[in-house]
Amino acid sequence: MGSTFDDLPDVAIARDLLRRWWGLELGLAEAGGGGYVRKSHAVCETIHGAAPAACAGALAEIAAELASSKSRDPVIRQCHAGLILVVAPVFGAHGLIGVVYATGARAAERPLAEVGEGLAAIVGSPAEASAMAGAVPVLGADDVGRVRDLVVSAAAAVERVQPAVVAPTTFSHPFTEIVGEAAAVRDVVKLLTKVVKSEATVLVHGESGTGKELIARAIHYHGPRAKKPFVVQNCSAFNDNLLESALFGHVRGAFTGAVKDQPGLFQVADGGTFFLDEIGDMSAALQVKLLRVLQEGTFMPVGGTKPVKVDVRIIAASHKDLATMVAVKQFREDLFYRVNVLKITVPPLRERVSDIPRLAQFFVAKHWRSAKGADATVPPRLAQGALARLVAYPWPGNIRELENEIERMLVLAGDAPELTGAMVSARVAGGAHTAPRALRDVIATAEADAIVAALGRHGGDRDSAAQDLGISRSYFDARSAALGLGASA
Ligand SMILES: Nc1ncnc2c1ncn2[C@@H]1O[C@H](COP(=O)(O)OP(=O)(O)OP(=O)(O)O)[C@@H](O)[C@H]1O
Ligand SMILES: [Mg+2]
Incomplete structure (x- = not known):
């Protein structure tokens, strides 16, 4: 922690200002026994030289208090030598990891003589002590506030570079690819454990980028069809003709360029799962064809005369609310009920x-x-x-x-x-x-x-x-x- 401390830009700024404005030094004492190391000026050096453990002790006492109170407020008090000690805590993953401090000034309201007496008790000679007291920088109330702000900003900078804390998960389930344990996610996962066992059609509803496809894949790969194909088609990707041909295939001669029979994706997905993404964008004509697949398990390739039978589990996704689309007649009601057998609502990130x-x-x-x-x-x-x-x-x-x-x-x-x-x-x-x-x-x-x-x-x-x-x-x-x-x- 020590070497990064000196390199942090906010620390460098705070240190520079403390030195230039008041002749004070900024230090970092690690909670694990780093102690008091940065002495502000010659008077501090002398005090420290006379009784080094007392300097470290004054700081350690405040650190111990902060560690147990978990308070994030800076502490301003007198050190054992009667000088101001400004201390701000730095918290990490497991509590207090250290304190940032500045020390070595006299509060303006504190009489010079009183500080001299305090110093005399440490260095012995009253004459020397009074000269020392006179050499100590003096801080008015505003100055103390500024020193405190600089110390706090340096402490915040140290805290920001601490590794982020992510508590170990307490939520275990087989869908390890789905990360998260917010209440809304737990609900989805609970539902998934039931959904994978059934063969029912699933509707996954959620905003863009919330993990709809991730959930569809989880249903397929954790279910009995896992070894069979998982096929994805986005219904807003193509124009109607192309989409129809992609989904249901076409027979030779069905249209210019259809030089041979071409199986559709429903055939490719036979035995497996078909993920129909953005089903709300499907045209009315294709909705009818899809309804037939859901009702009878059959469809007609483009230009074909013989229905094709498939065994496909369908998972549909939509970012639009299909119930509303039904109300405004943009989505077939009968298809809606066929698709909306099991509905999974994926929460947006702002809800987790x-x-x-x-x-x-x-x-x-x-x-x-x-x-x-x-x-x-x-x-x-x-x-x-x-x-x-x-x-x-x-x-x-x-x-x-x-x-x-x-x-x-x-x-x-x-x-x-x-x-x-x-x-x-x-x-x-x-x-x-x-x-x-x-x-x-x-x-x-x-x-x-x-x-x-x-x-x-x-x-x-x-x-x-x-x-x-x-x-x-x-x-x-x-x-x-x-x-x-x-x-x-
Ligand atoms: N809970 C989660 N845990 C881990 N990764 C996730 C989670 N949710 C989403 N992701 C990841 O976020 C990305 C977006 O997810 P996905 O493609 O499934 O979302 P979508 O709802 O289908 O998005 P779009 O609406 O854009 O198609 C993917 O890389 C997916 O793996
Ligand atoms: Mg998607």
Whole structure:
């Protein structure tokens, strides 16, 4: 923790101001016995030299109090030598990990003579003590407030780079590919255990990017049809003719270009599961054909005369509410009842915010492994500061958007051991999309996006990315650093 402390930008700023304005030093004492190490000025040196354990003891006492109270408030009090001690706690995964402190000043309202007496008890000579008291920096009430704010900001910076805490899961179920344990997710998983055993048609409803396809796959691969095909067709992908031909196939000569019989996806899926994505986008004509498959298990290929029989379990998904579509006659009611036998509603990410840390960590591991191969070393840590930003964002694009963000951060991180708050995209870190933005920020965002995209195109290779952007490698590194885009790999 010590070496990163000095390197953190917010710590450097706080330290610089404390030194320049009041001649005070900023220190970090680790809860595990790091003790008092940074002495502010010559008087502090002398006090420390006379009784080093007392200095460490004054700090340790406050640290012990903070550790047991778990209070996040900074503490301002006098040290054993009568000088101001400003202390802010740093908490990590398992409680207090240390304190950031500044010490060595005299409160303006405290009489000089009184401080001299206190110092005399430590150094012996009253004359020397009174000279020392006179040399100590003096803080008015406003100054104390500023010192406190700087110490707190440094402590917050240390806290932000601590690895994010994700409690081990307490929810075990066979669908390990489905991450999360928010109440809404538990409900879905409970329902899934029943759904996989049945053969009934399932309707999966949920916003875009919430995991509808993930759930459809889980139903198939955890059920009795697992060894048979799982076929996916998005009903909004093609025009009507093409979709019909894709789903049901066609016979030779059915239309210009139909030079031979072509089986449709329903035949491909025979014995298995057919996932019909965005079923709400299906035309009225195709809805009739689909109804027949659901009622009789048969369909007619385009241009065909003989019905084809298949055994297919259907899972349909829609981000639109089919019941509403029925009410406005955009979806056939009879088909709706055939499809809506078992309905699974997938909650949007905003209804499972508590799962964001777990999902984020899962995606870090998933994409790290897929980029580095199965024998990859440990994935980078997710810093608390990065996680705080991810949790604060409303995620309109749901889980897919979160996953994309993590992938982007991994590209940026290169081989860095940590995903930091600075690697979170400006859009996500900035929260609301509509907030007014300074031109400077707009440019910085565009620049950062161009750098990220170039890195993505070149698998993280910075030389190629720089070349692609028409800039030198050194300028590329300088801009990346200035934009907070992580260390060069
Ligand atoms: N609970 C979850 N645990 C782990 N990964 C998830 C979870 N939910 C979604 N994902 C991942 O998020 C991504 C988006 O999920 P999926 O494609 O299933 O969503 P969708 O609802 O079908 O999205 P769209 O509406 O865009 O088609 C996938 O990579 C999926 O693996
Ligand atoms: Mg989908």
